[in-house]
Amino acid sequence: MNIHHFEELMYTFQSHENEDGFDIDTVRYSCNFRRVFGEILGGALSYDQMTQLFMKIDANSDGCLSWDEFSTYMMMGAIGGVDETSDVFDERVRRLLGSPHRDMIRRVDFVARERKYVTVARDGTVCFWSPTLRLQRTVATKELYNQFEAGVGSKNGTSYWIMDAVFLHDHGKLVVITDHRQLCIYDVLAIKPRALAIIGPLEDNPLCVSYHPRYDEERDLMLFGDDRGYVNVLSLTRKFFIDASSDGRPNILEPSKLCRKDSLETNHISLSRRKVHNEWVQKVCFLAEMNAFISCATENMKSLVIGDMDRKAERYIRAPKGINCFEYCRRPSFLVTGGRDKIIRLWNPYVLSKPAGTLHGHNASVTQILINQDESHIISLSEDKVIKVWNARNMTCLQTLTDKVPHRPENVISTLYFDTQNRRLLCGSNKLETYTLFRSNRNQVTRTHDGSVVAALFNENFHQVVSGCQNGTVTLWNAGTGEKIFQFHNLHDGNEITAMCFDKSGRRLVTGSRDGNIKMWNFNNGQLLKTMIKDNPVEVTDIMYIEMGANRFIVAVGWDEVVSVFMDDPEEDEATPCRVLMGEGIHKGHTDDITSIAFSEPNFLATSGVDGAIVLWNLESGHCKGQMQEPYCHLRNPEEKAIEKLDCEMSEGEGLTALAANTDSSMLLIAGSKGHVQMWDVSRLRIDDGTTTVEIAQNLVLVKTWRAHVETINSINFVGMYNVIITASRDHTVRVWSTNGFHIGIFGQADPWVLDDPCTYMPAPSDLKHESLHEQQRRSLARLHAEKMKEAVISAWRATTPRTSNSKSEQEQDGDQGDSQQNSELESLQTKGGYTITPQDLEEARKLRLKAIEERVFNKWRGFVAMRHSARNFTIDSELVQKTSGRHQYFTFRNSTTRPSTSLSPPRPKSEAVWRSVAWFPLDEQGKEPRSTN
Incomplete structure (x- = not known):
């Protein structure tokens, strides 16, 4: 919406200021919210979106919109809206977890491939946690290091502190740097963890480390800063990790050899150094958007340096008392820094002379900064264990979290980690503390797949659920916990999955696609076992795996109107139909798309289709045994009926x-x-024998x-x-x-x-709650409409009462004038017929006539009720359409397909429900029922 739309809406509201406002379902065109707003906005919103917008703006839920309500809604939206949850993290579900760590946690990370959290403490203890933060495994890297030293003949028992650590997600390895001037690479995910390689002794003590995968087609980058202000760049190829994992012997690398020019070709790893700061390097990382590294130190001159990777050009930021930490925010594009002066600064990464904004609020030195890229939130940590959440767009503080739990050996929060996948904040000391985002539970609906889910099958053998979506992805889930186990993609080369089933053993998954191909998979590892190709490339709608004695078949149906039967031969990896069932003669098969299959032992197969028929087949002989169709149910033998x-x-x-x-x-x-x-x-x-x-x-x-x-x-x-x-x-x-x-x-x-x-x-789920609110709104509006309609009908009925009395008096006058004529007719009838007709008989006949007219009206109403009831119970297919002729609505078939009529047994209407028929049989101005146009 732009300013012109806003002005036009304001003018529209002003033109209706004498009315109640805009209604959502009013019959007046000028006051209908959907029509007026839809025309102004150019149809940019759908029917449901307009309904939702109306309900959002209608704050008092009175069913009408005023200019005050609309302008208030727009104003609150312009300043960020009324935040339903002023806090970002839910402190009520804060969890404090005990851990095996006896020292401060240096690094927390989430391994998405393993669905595990990993924590690394200063004493060398590595812990793995489940997504629910249950401890699963503990690895002591000091023991691995001592075993490594024993393997190379060194003395055991070396003690060191871990200064920092980083997990290499692409390779599944853990890298730690120690105050023993070493960089160690461990394989901690293996069944038997071990040290793969150690680089050292380094010239200086490393303090911080970061990792950037896929710097180019061959290399990954690892950067670490030391206590003399150097930034060290370690280039590694993928072959280095392959050789280190395959070689069972420990690998010790000397930094002097890695600095040679041919080291990358010979050792698949190389090391380069650059003097950047005059103080300790607090943090270093690589920024792909600028193809540069960024490092910071606690010095006034070169507090933060942005250095080009290919050249020696550098740009730097000056900050009082230096910079302890930084992070890059992508939306909006800012470089966020924090330091000893307790101020958080936002910098344009291309203009470093002056900060673009500052955030004040911390009372101690800022030690760490995180960015929630999805929400554009800045999360900062200070030495006094205070965590603040900031809005990067309007530079305001959203929430302050204070940790009042004492920690040992140091009473600080040593590290923070924000898990974007599980949307929670983890705080590390010697224990773990978690906070969960409000919006993750209340405003977002979890999606199982990125596309429409075709089927979800439960496997009794593995106690797992296998789900597949139209995008060609199949996912394996733990039925007992809902956790993802395995997933594989692009099953049908870009075509949509349309059908799924298990084989009889439940070990293989059979999938059908839009192009008619059928594939069999090992769903536990995504291996393709067999491909079945139909005679024509049309969509598969249903698949079934059938065993008949020693024979095993895969039966598929679809848009080709035939039943394709494949033999499951374990020695073949590609198959074509061994039999195609289509029927012939009077026992023909389907005449339209087949939608589903069912099997009954020993050899009966049933298929249903869009043509409304259920066809029975003998799978062994391939013959059509019969056909059942709903419209002809009354013509069949009673024993064959449902x-x-x-x-x-x-x-x-x-x-x-x-x-x-x-x-x-x-x-x-x-x-x-x-x-x-x-x-x-x-x-x-x-059903038992002899029973009905x-x-x-x-x-x-x-x-x-x-x-x-x-x-x-x-x-x-x-x-x-x-x-x-x-x-x-x-x-x-x-x-x-x-x-x-x-x-x-x-x-x-x-x-x-x-x-x-x-x-x-x-x-x-929140979508059901929202839909329930919308349904309640629709029902209340429908109830209001019905009450107004009922009042109108009752008043119209009362207005016709005097008119009926006048018509009766006119009939009496007409009767007096025609008495002589009736008497002559009576005399002739009595003479010719030989029986006597009295005036009382004529009066009785007149009453019967009036009663017949009333019954005709009720029968007409009963017919309408039956028609509406029948229409509700009728399954709408592609041929059935609804048409309107004048004021009458009826169903017809698009291709003029005739269906035999069925006898209806309409319910007897209640007398107090007569007013409902007015919508279908309206009265004219004289209160009479309009004549039929037929």
Whole structure:
């Protein structure tokens, strides 16, 4: 929205100042919020977005917008809005964790590939933590170093302090620098950790280290600063790590040899040094945006230096008392520094003569700075254990966290780490302390995949859930905790995944794609086992793995209207259909796309399609055994009809998209196109020999109904092992629910769950809460509209009462004038017919006529109710469309397809509900029903 839109909206509000304001669903064109705002904004917002905007602006929830409400909303949005959570981190869920560390923690990091946190203490202890911060493993690097020295014949028992550490994510190695003037590389993720290489003794004591992967096609960079002001650049090739890992012997590298020009070619590692500062280097890193290194020191002259990697050119910042720490903020582009003068400064990295802004608030020296790039937040730490969160855009303090817990051996917070993936802040001393972002729990919906989820399958063998999305990604999840185990991408070379299933053993995954190809995978490691190619490249809609005796088949259906059967031969890695089922003659197959498959032992296969038919096949012979179609159900033999017919309507306009049952088929799960789930008890629907079906109301029990997603549910599964329900939807999420409809969690969320512990269950997703609020708003508006309509109908009904009395008096006058004529007619009838007709008989006939007219009106209303009820229960397919002719609405088929009519049993309407028919059978100005146009 620009200033011109704002001025036009202000003029529109002023022109309606004598009215109540803008309504969301008013019938007046000039006061309809969607129409007026939509025209001014040029249709930039959708229907739902306009509804959400209306609800945001309508602060008092009275259903109307005024200029005060609109201008207040715009003003608050211009200054950053009314922050629902003034704090950034939730102090109520602050956690203090004990640890094996007996000294201060120097470095905290998160290894995304292993889904583990790693902490490195000054005494050389390395700890690994789960995403829920449970201790998993402890490694003592001093013992590894002593074993290394023993391997090269040195004396054991060397003691040292770790000054800094960095984890090499690309290689899975840990690098530490010590006050023993050494740089050590450890393989701490191996089953048996060991020291790979040691570079030393260095000329000076290293103080800080950083790592930058993929500096170019061959090299990675490692930078470390020392106590004499030197910045050391270590260039490593990938072959160096391969050789160091494959060689079982310890590798000791002398710095003097690494400084040679041919060292990179011979040793795959080289070292270069540059004198930058006159004091200790506090921090050094490489900035790819400028192709330069940045270092800082506690000196007034060259407090921070930006040095070019290819040339010796340097630019520097002067700051009083020097700089202890710095960090680069990408949005907006600032270089943030902090030092002993307690001031945080923001610098334009290309203009270093003057800071672009300053942040005041700390009462002690600033020791560390972090950046939350997603929110543009600056997180600063001072020596007095105070953490402040700043907004980098408007340079204001958002929150202050004070640590009041005493620590040993030093009462300070030695390091900070912000986990962008799990959105939490970790503080390290000799223990770990965590703070969680507010917005991670309340304003964001976790996404399981980046695309629409096709299916989520539970594997009983591995107790895992395998989910696949249309983007071609398959992910393996731990069903008990929701944690990701494995993921592989691009399964069908850029084509969408459309169907999935397991083989009979549950060890292989079969996927179908948009181009008609079918592939079999080892889903535990992403290995392609077999490719099956159909006769035509059309979409696969469903796949099933079937065992018949010693034979194993993969059956696939899709848009080609045939059933493709593949033989599962373990010796072949590529297969074509061994049989194609399409039917012939009177036993023809489908005439439109096939959507699903079902199998019943020993050899019966059932397929359903868009043509509304269910076709039965003999999989062994390949012959079509019969066809069932809903419109012709009354023409079939009663023994072939369905057991019962179940009305599973969830909400208006919602179709059924997925079905599932438990192991003994006593519970039926039904999912809909609007995200609703129903659970039915069908345990009493048992058919025995010689028995007949009974009433549905006596056999079916609706156990539970709830909304699981805001979009279509593509897959639903009942996991009897855990007694939970798993749903997958187009909204990119796979969610877990209890059988009572309580939300357990979403696969991919930061915090795992424990199925036996309800305390770990997550609250209902925020999108469901928002949709519930919108639904309540829509219902209240509909209720208000209905009440006004009812009042109008009642007043119109009362107005017709005098008119009816006048018409009766006119009829009496007409009757008096025609008495003589009626008497003559009576006499002729009595003479000819031989029986007597009295005036009382004529009066009775007149009453019967009036009663017949009333019954005609009620029958018309009953027909409408039946039509609406039938339309709700009818599954809308691509052929069925809705048309409007004048004031009448009806359904028809796009291709003029005729369907046989079925007999309706409309319910008898309640007399107090007659007013509802006015919307469909309106009265004219005289209060009479309009004549039919037919």
